[in-house]
Amino acid sequence: MPIHRPSATRVAGAAFVAATATAAVVVAPLPAAYATPSTTAVISEAYGGGGNSGATLTNDFVELANRSTTAYPLDGYSVQYLPASASASSLWQVTPLTGSLAPGGSYLVGEGAGTGGTAALPAPDATGSIAMAAGSGTVALVKGTTALTCKTAADCTANPDVVDLLGYGTAVVREGSAAPAATNTASVSRSASLADTDDNSADFTAGTPTPTNSAGQTAGGDGGSGGSGGPTAPGAFRIHDIQGTTRVSPLKGQSVVGVPGIVTAVRTTGSKGYWIQDPTPDADPATSEGLFVFTGSAAPTVSVGDSVLVSGKVTEYYPGTGTQSVTELGSPVSTTLSSGNALPDAVVLDDSTIPDTYTPTAGGGSIEALPLQPAVYSQDFYESIEGMRASVSDARVVGATNTYGEMFVTAKPDERPTPRGGTVYGAYDQQNTGRIEIAAADGSTPTLNVGDELAGTTTGPVDYASFGGYLLAPTAATTGTAVDNGLKPEVTRRQKGNELALATYNVENLDPSDSDDKFTRLAKGVVTNLSSPDIVTLEEIQDDNGATDDGTVSAEATLTKFTAAIRAAGGPKYSWRYVNPVNDKDGGEPGGNIRQVFLFNPKRVSFVDRASATDVSTTAVSVVKDRWTHEAHLSASPGRINPTSTAWNSSRKPLVGEFRFQGRTVFVIANHFNSKGGDDPMHGRFQEPTRSSETQRKLQAQEENAFVDSLLAADPRARIVALGDLNDYEFSDAVKTLTDNGTVLTDLINTLPAAQRYSYVYDGNSQTLDHILTSPSVTHYDYDVVHINSEFADQASDHDPQVVRIDVNKCGSKAYEPKAGDHK
Template sequence: MASSLPRTAAVSAVVAAALAAGLLAGASTSVADTTDAVRIHDIQGSTRISPLVGQRVTDVPGIVTGVRTYGSRGFWFQDPEADGDAATSEGVFVFTSSKPTVSVGDAVKVSGTVTEYVPGGLGSGNQSLTQISKPAVTVVSSGNPVPAPVAVTAASVPDAYTPEGDPAQEGSVNGLPLKPGSYALDYYESLEGANVRIGSSRVVGPSTEHGELWVTVKPGENPNRRGGTVYGSYTSQNPGRLKVQSLVPLAEQPFPTANVGDVLTGTTEGPLDFNQYGGYTLTARTLGTVQDRGLQREKTCPQHRSELAVATYNVENLDPTDPQEKFDALAKAVVENLASPDVIALEEIQDDNGAKNDGTVTAGETLRKFTDAIVAAGGPAYAWRSVDPENNKDGGEPGGNIRQVFLFNPERVSFTDRAGGDATTGTGVVKERGKAALTLSPGRIAPADAAWENSRKPLAGEFVFRGRTVIVVANHFGSKGGDESIVAHRQPPNRSSEVKRVEQAKVVNAFVKDVLAVQRNADVVVLGDINDFEFSATTQALTDGGALHAAVTSLPRSERYSYVFQGNSQVLDQILTSPGIRHFTYDSVHINAEFADQNSDHDPQVLRFRP
């Protein structure tokens, strides 16, 4: 996978940073120096940064264990004569830039410069990959047996994920001695570049178009009933997860299709890589077989005639240029899997020409196609309300102008229209006949607040169901873009994007408190793609002062998820309720995130209650 920085630039930068931080254990700073009689374990060393980084090495011996002819081209080789130190890997990657001319089983001698490459660039916060660059390779013989793989198992991977970073190095673990018997990330790092294998393992992240999937080697680790592994806190990272990617190019051999809960059976074996899209990756020279366990898409229960059903669904950049098949599949899900909710808050509805960046902001054609598809699928004739954004002011794909939209079934619920809402005019709360009412409906909440800069503004609307008013606020908070991953060199990783979401949550919380100040028992539903976990500071800010309750917490912990990221089933989409909504049923309807064939990458959420 390509870095956001040129490979040489990333290497030079990380070398300079490592030198400045004093992480090189007395190594020379000159790339002209030559180190003779070096073995691979000397290059890898017992920390994440090679003690020989920046130095030339000569005639390093080993056996080729894997060859990559796409993306970051190169090969892995391994020393069959191990040093007996569990912290030092016996394998390393050789970056050739062009298609390698060696084959698996070749005995080689490699000369070159030891470098540290940061996949994704220094700004990503990722750990670095130790490698040999600008190599000169001599093939000594061919057809040699590949060094025996290290078995990665439930017992070999520690339950603790990572040590705390060194405060003296701004929280980095780069300079800490590896403790592969104590921490999972240290264990994987001690095998970086080495030949490893896993046995039959449960799939916890579905296969993708990039030819990859996620498995767990710890089947008892935070499982859910559908086969996934649940991410329930910042310290429950699930160390048994491991990404699997084939060394064979997709054009030569299609990657198997796998859903969560399937099993990758047999033996999967190859070098252990580190890349920007998930960290430690078994690059499979030998790939097991996927055993289909028959995961089915869920269907929620229909609402009782006296219940109001409110849903949220991120439809992933829907616009009229999408194939009709996507509209039809999303519509079928609304009717058959969500049981045609009375109100649906949609996120990522794009404008009428999608990503074409020509100033178009209306989305009537997008919504007409979607609502027509719902009718064709046997659902109700939904009406809609929304507020068009200013062009390119709400983030998302440039030119797409994503926004939140309310769909509602006019045969079951009515919308209270109060004119005047636009992209820059915010709605307020007033008392009307003793009840809380919106000044604008639909209207945006505090659109000029700095919290919403380059982000979607909340959409508020006033609905009436069986004579009872319900105020609904649809949200799409800022993304996690820019956050360091859980395999970052800084531990705990920096979650910089959380700052903005917390500010957004405070604005929404204040708005709900304004409603409750006017009417203490008002029915308020806040929902959408919150882009954050149920245990996060964002959710804490939303629920501050008891103004809202995160309804997903009514589910068993193993059922709390709407999204699968790098093998972790986690909450991003939420519905929150005001104190007046005392009794409800909640369902995270799993129809997308666990499947290779997705109509969206999010699972919709449904809340049913009697206003």
């Protein structure tokens, strides 16, 4: 049974740290010459009037900016100041720097304070005590912290340690002509384009001081999201620059300032934050114009329709192992410019926009670095609109609402539909590209079943989660109207007198501490929906104290309570057989000791008990051929198939038993193969996904296949029914190995029309995990998957049971005949 993790929620703070702690800082190469304009770090503003009479700001400052697309290292660098008319005794004053300068970002160096002024600088990224002159002076960005000794423009511009130089007012040391003079109320600042012509007079103008730190905060601000002090002008990067043309941002791990966008949705549950979208897109269909701003545990203070500028750190959040990532802005600081703006049009999701091919492949490696091809692959298409508004109309539900407030719909109504409204998954190369998860941003996802509908239009930003992959995050106001199409649980017919009915049912970690309601509903499933089969193999029966890990392995209390519930529901008085597992050796919930169990109606069928002289928990059951009757029987009944084989490590061992019905022997094998835990997600970054768990299931299949071979070798006409949760698809290598490609055992799911081959719904895919397999002699049967759980929001279990009714009087005449080349 797959273990579900929340997809649209995460622990605020901890998840963010995990997503950013390993983010690499790309170090830009150092400039090679300084007689030419800098393409990286430059001085963007200088102000020497701080604290003077009539000044607003209390401190002088120097602001740096980065013209490049990569971070620029500042460790070991310094900002230095020289008076405008330096004398022989004048010395350069030094303020050391640390950290790095983000691409397109700012870096604020706070300098000397005076007694005047009323507004403090935003938190400086570096602090010094240089008292700069208000009207004239020279500022240098220097590689190193040793004071410069040059006193002329020629000497200073020729010094390879001088990264950039600004002389303002009457400064003698300058690039080209000096920049205009500043005042107590005016700084000199570089143009918004950060142009560097190496002529200070051309590159700088005087104006109102606008000190901005690396977080995008400005003077007088509180630094809070949506409060004052946020960025006041668009920075160097827009959303499409951040998203880039691959799955990972080219600016990952770097800080950006003043990213413009319209707030399109706000998420108030789980991982709080909001989405912004640029209303002025570029022409590249591969670059998304939407972005999620992660505010952690803090509720966003912005509203839908706000036009904002946001500064923050670009991160790639991975919601689960092997998943793709969500490009986000973390530690945000924002400024709201206006409210009530129209939202960008939503991208329509339908047959015409979503490609039929699922994802590119990289030989099992990561596809993150591959250029997006949104017209070719559906996963590339969704990534190219990550964070953007998208909509689906009249969407049929293909995965019922779960306890996390998630459901799946299809944007392609004709894509492999099941008769009951789902979408069937029939092969590894038949991914259903129209599936998309709906997880409301405000927790308002309606409760619907498969086949129900969200009528009208459902609109929300495109997000990505660990379970299900890409999703829409609408709100109550942008979700279509819920339409109940009346899906009902199925009821199978009762077996006839000459029919032996065998069923399998995964009851999902059942133990006595479960609610009476769960026992009642599971019992009703057996009695009403399955019509009280003669034999029921149960999977996931826990021991008598559930997940308490104290050595208890018996399940008598569990089965007593369950069979009593069946009696109360009007069913027969079932007996049971099972083999206690060795404590903590069969996987499942720690301490739970899940196992398979035979329930049987002793008024209809008898169990052949054969004791063993050794512990059947650890002794392999074998096949014995009676020398007088030439019939086959088991060395122990019940028994387990080769339980000490490494194939069954931390996994359930098949339970084998002999039953007698109307004078004939039927061998029953109850299965629960190891889970798919640890496999790469289908929608993940590794393509094709590695199905690591299948390796063990294939070994388990080989063990059981060998046992069936031995039974058929002893009696080619043996009636064998192997059933249970194989945790794999009918087209998987494991199931093909177990059945010997259908020559030894017939997988009855394959006898149904393709659209009906499912017993489980996961991520909106109706798929097969549970199976009933029969030997060649079982020729007359009626098989039915009974859909009572997997398609419904309200489930007693996450699996659907299934049943086969065998006419034993008409079975047994056909013997197994090995084909040429068979390994038997």
